[in-house]
Structures are given as structure tokens and as C-alpha cells.
């Protein structure tokens with residue numbers, strides 16, 4: 211009997227595995243373990259005497275053990291892929307379906323599990339044994355461990371990663387049996403190094419794959435054209451933000467759709483499916499004339515198309531160029547993060563409002579999420595399948611805004627496009643239009659808008675015929691619109707038409723409970739999900755006044771994540787202005803309070819400001835005066851003006867410049883709470 215403490219008999223199924231395993235054992239133990247190897251397919255001796263027998267699989271053990279080596283101790287090997295081929299697999303494009311081929315289901319399952327454990331999990335493995343049916347969609351890649359003959363012929367790229375090797379736990383087990391005292395010392399340094407390098411290569415490949423995909427994502431979304439790609443099963447694999455906007459759908463859902471669902475235009479579909487390689491044609495896509503260019507990759511049949519605003523009068527189509535704010539409802543209620551009672555109330559009300567088909571006016575300070583609400587309301591409304599167009603009305607000069615919103619007829623003005631142009635109201639037919647910063651529109655645009663809301667019809671500039679439109683209008687403002695009406699700057703009839711339903715989005719300082727979840731959400735968006743924010747930093751941030759609300763918080767998270775060293779954010783990572791301001795604010799607030807200097811009239815004023823704040827309004831002075839008088843306080847105009855000035859000097863309120871209105875500061879709010 212072979213009872214040497216330094217020799218092993220090894221059995222494998224195929225001669226290829228025998229060769230690979232014997233070589234591996236030689237490399238690992240640097241020749242200090244004698245190995246005798248046999249392959250079942252080559253035939254075996256009838257009987258072998260050995261203390262330990264290693265089997266390449268449970269199947270080989272069942273076939274060999276009882277007859278050939280009945281008295282030996284069996285070791286059934288665990289196996290892993292031959293890591294010398296790792297790079298070839300890591301290079302396969304992410305999310306690609308790849309057939310894994312082997313002779314038995316058991317080997318296939320085991321191999322796929324070991325490939326995944328090694329980090330080859332960026333592709334979609336499809337198990338395949340002979341005589342099984344192949345998936346319907348054509349496949350480009352197949353991988354096998356030593357069984358290339360079993361790969362279906364029609365698959366163009368075939369990768370044979372050779373026989374699988376013994377895994378590390380089997381190596382360690384063998385080393386413990388044969389070199390009991392110091393098992394690790396007998397595993398060759400070069401083998402251990404290979405293992406460490408292997409891990410490193412996987413990590414590097416994963417990191418560079420992530421970097422590449424983030425980079426590509428930005429490139430795709432940074433270009434001015436819409437970009438589309440779909441595979442031979444007509445599944446959309448790429449739809450960039452630009453195209454998603456044109457098609458009025460969220461980018462996220464686009465890549466799971468079939469081409470026909472994404473583009474419900476039969477002429478365009480047939481061009482994309484059957485058109486010639488490298489050709490262009492103009493198509494009408496929801497009222498936009500688009501020049502579509504089609505290319506087809508011969509290697510895998512993937513079709514790539516670009517959508518460019520068609521140049522019919524020497525310039526790009528304004529409706530595609532100018533309306534940067536969005537042509538599809540990107541956000542749903544689930545995207546509005548935070549669980550504070552005030553936010554929950556606003557969300558609950560908004561959900562109810564989405565079901566009623568009237569105009570809505572959303573009020574709230576800048577950056578509170580008004581646009582998010584508008585988009586979520588559209589998505590939850592019966593108009594969800596219609597278009598959603600978001601326009602920042604303050605970003606365009608009056609004449610351009612007019613022609614964008616209401617369209618124009620042929621020859622309406624110099625430079626007008628031949629044939630005229632549909633306005634956004636016509637394009638939003640059956641859907642919703644979101645007019646942001648509505649407080650800024652001119653009297654002319656107000657008059658035209660009133661007509662659309664009152665008569666439900668639109669008159670193109672220079673036109674004579676009115677066109678019926680069925681569009682829900684959601685508008686938003688951070689101004690005190692009632693005050694604008696009072697001051698004669700905004701038409702009251704229009705105000706009442708737009709304000710049929712009202713929603714006010716609370717400022718962030720009124721919902722400090724939401725700050726923590728928003729912080730982690732924004733870190734996630736920045737791909738810094740492992741970054742930690744200690745409780746003391748969260749508490750500190752919860753105490754700030756956030757005049758720019760969630761937008762400001764988002765910017766600050768991005769700043770902190772950039773400057774933080776390691777994966778924990780500290781107080782030092784806060785922008786300096788926040789560290790200093792807050793220290794001063796807190797000190798002053800405490801000092802004023804300690805001196806008990808808040809008088810009754812000051813309290814009243816702050817109380818009334820809070821009343822407005824809860825409704826998302828920064829009132830102007832006149833509005834505040836009226837409110838105070840309606841509350842039964844007989845203060846003169848002069849008294850109130852002086853009060854506001856004094857409180858502003860004490861940093862308890864902020865007098866916004868221009869028409870921004872009056873706002874409470876943190877310490878104003880804190881003092882009032884303390885007084886109560």
C-alpha cells in the first residue's frame with residue numbers, strides 16, 4: 211500500500227483535467243508532494259494501494275472509489291475556473307447573455323457558482339447542457355470549461371477556459387493532511403501570490419468597468435442628439451436622456467421596453483427595423499421634426515440610431531433645444547424622499563389632487579421640490595400616458611416664450627419657420643404642462659395664458675383660427691402671488707384660474723427629520739454609498755436654516771463627499787461659510803434670548819411669518835401688514851416697517867431683495883418656540 215505521508219493518488223474524468231490538476235499540484239507544492247494521476251477516460255488499473263485518494267468530482271468518486279481504492283481516505287475536490295483565462299471573461303460586455311456549456315447540469319451549476327464567486331458576475335450566465343433548448347434570442351458568446359465540442363455551432367464567439375482547477379479550500383485541505391504542522395508554509399509562495407493577484411485583477415476590472423460605464427453614461431447624456439440602440443429581439447438597450455425627453459418617458463423604464471412600445475410610430479419603426487445601413491430620414495416625433503440616422507452592426511445585428519432636430523429653416527428646432535427642463539415626468543411620489551409629518555401631509559394632499567383634473571398652483575421656497583411634486587402629480591394622474599412638458603417660463607425672453615408656448619403660423623414674424631410651429635400647449639395635448647416660476651411672466655403672456663385656461667383653446671401667434679387644447683396646467687412659484695396680484699403685477703383672474711387647487715411644499719428647515727435620509731440618498735447618487743455621516747454632523751445640519759432647501763443640501767453633500775478624506779464625513783468637511791454662520795447664528799440667538807429682549811409686537815410679527823411659512827409663502831411687507839391687522843393687532847404701517855428692520859438687524863428675519871418677501875431665520879423661529 212502507498213502509505214507515504216508525501217504522496218497522493220488523484221483521479222479525474224478526462225485526461226485534460228488530469229493534466230491540469232497534476233500540473234497545479236506540482237506548482238502549488240513545489241514538488242514536495244508526489245502525485246500519481248489517472249483519468250477515467252484513459253482507463254484505470256484494477257487496484258491501487260494508497261492512503262489518500264483525491265477525486266476531481268463526486269461522479270468520479272462514485273465511479274472509482276469502491277473498486278480501485280477501497281481502503282483509502284477519499285478527498286472530493288472543490289473546483290474553480292482556471293484563473294489564467296480570467297481576463298478574457300472580464301472583458302465580456304456587462305449584462306450580455308452568455309451561454310455556459312458543459313456535459314452535466316451538476317457541473318454547469320457548480321461552474322457558474324464558482325465563476326460568480328470569482329467575481330465574473332457582470333454578465334448574464336445561461337446554463338446549457340447538450341440537447342437542451344437554446345433561448346429564442348440569438349446569442350453572441352458561449353463559454354465552456356474544456357468541452358468546446360458541445361457548444362452549438364451558430365454561436366459566433368466561443369471561449370474555452372480549459373479544465374477547472376482545484377479550489378483553494380481543497381489545496382488547504384491537502385496541505386493540512388500532508389504537512390500537518392504548518393500547512394500554509396508548504397503552499398508555494400508563487401501560488402499564494404497568484405491568488406492575491408487574482409483577487410486584485412477582479413477588483414481592478416470591476417472598478418474600471420464601473421468607471422467606464424459611468425463615463426459612457428455621461429457621454430451618452432452629454433450629447434445633443436437622441437441616441438437609441440436595440441438588439442435583434444427588438445429590445446431597447448440604449449435610450450439616452452435626450453431621446454427619453456423627446457419621447458416623454460423616464461429614462462429608467464426605456465431600456466426595458468420593446469422598440470414598438472418605445473416608438474409607437476409605424477413609419478419610424480419600419481425604418482429602424484428594415485431600413486438600409488447608414489441612411490437618414492426625417493420623421494415627426496410628437497410634433498418635432500427629427501432627422502433619424504440608422505446604422506446596423508454586422509457582427510451582432512444591433513441597430514444604433516441618432517435623433518437630431520431636423521434643420522428645416524437653417525437652425526435647430528427651438529422646441530427641442532430651448533426646453534431644457536424636461537419633456538417627460540421623471541419623478542413619481544416614491545422619488546420624493548422624507549417621512550416628516552409635514553412632507554407626508556403634502557404628499558397625501560398631492561396624491562388626492564392628482565386625481566382631480568383642475569389647475570394646480572404649487573407654492574414653496576426655491577429648491578423645496580416643487581418640480582418633483584409636479585412630475586409626481588402628472589405620473590399619478592389619469593393623464594399619465596399623455597405628454598408632460600416642463601417649462602421654466604422665466605428662462606426665456608417674452609417673445610420666445612410666447613412662440614414656444616402658443617406656437618405661430620407661417621410668416622408670423624421674420625425668421626419664423628416655414629409652415630409655422632406647434633406651441634407647447636398643442637404638443638402637450640392630452641397631458642400636462644408644468645409652468646415653473648409663473649410669477650415672472652409678462653402681462654402679454656398672462657393674457658394669452660388666461661385664454662388657454664378659460665376657453666381651453668389656443669391661438670397661434672399671427673393666426674386666426676383657434677385650436678382646442680386639452681391640457682392640465684400645473685404652475686409653481688416661490689413668490690407670494692397673492693401679493694403680486696395685490697400690487698397689480700399679476701392678473702387676479704389668471705391667479706384664480708391657476709389656483710383652483712393649491713399645494714404648498716414645506717421648506718426644509720420645517721422638516722429636519724428628512725435631512726438624514728436625503729443625505730444618504732444624495733451620497734448614493736454620487737456613488738458614495740459607503741460614506742458615513744456621524745450623528746453629530748447630522749444633528750448639526752438639522753439645525754441649519756437651509757435657505758436654498760433640498761437643492762442646497764444636495765450641493766453641500768456633493769461638496770462634503772469630495773473633500774472628505776476616508777469614508778467618514780466630519781464637521782471640518784462642511785463648507786466654511788456654514789461652520790462660521792451657524793456658530794454666529796446660534797451664539798446671537800442665545801444671547802438675545804438670555805437678555806429676554808423679544809417684545810410682544812416682535813413675537814406677533816414672527817408668529818405671522820410662521821403662519822405664512824407653513825403655507826410655503828414669503829410674504830411681502832404689505833401682505834404681512836394686512837395679515838397682522840386681520841389678526842386684530844392695530845399696528846401702523848410705520849410700526850410694522852420699523853419692527854421688520856429691527857428684527858432684520860437682530861438677524862431674526864431676512865428681508866429678501868426685490869420681490870422676494872420676508873423670511874424667518876432659524877433663531878427667529880427658535881426664539882418664538884422658546885417664548886411659547
Ligand SMILES: Nc1ncnc2c1ncn2[C@@H]1O[C@H](COP(=O)(O)OP(=O)(O)OP(=O)(O)O)[C@@H](O)[C@H]1O
Pocket residue numbers: 545546547548574575576577578579580581582583646686687688728760761764
Ligand atoms: N423630497 C426630495 N427628495 C429627493 N430629492 C429632492 C426632494 N426635494 C427636492 N429634491 C431635489 O432637490 C433639487 C431641487 O428640487 P426642485 O427643482 O423640484 O425644486 P423647486 O422647488 O422646483 O425649485 P425652484 O423653485 O428653484 O425651481 C432637485 O435636484 C430635486 O431632485
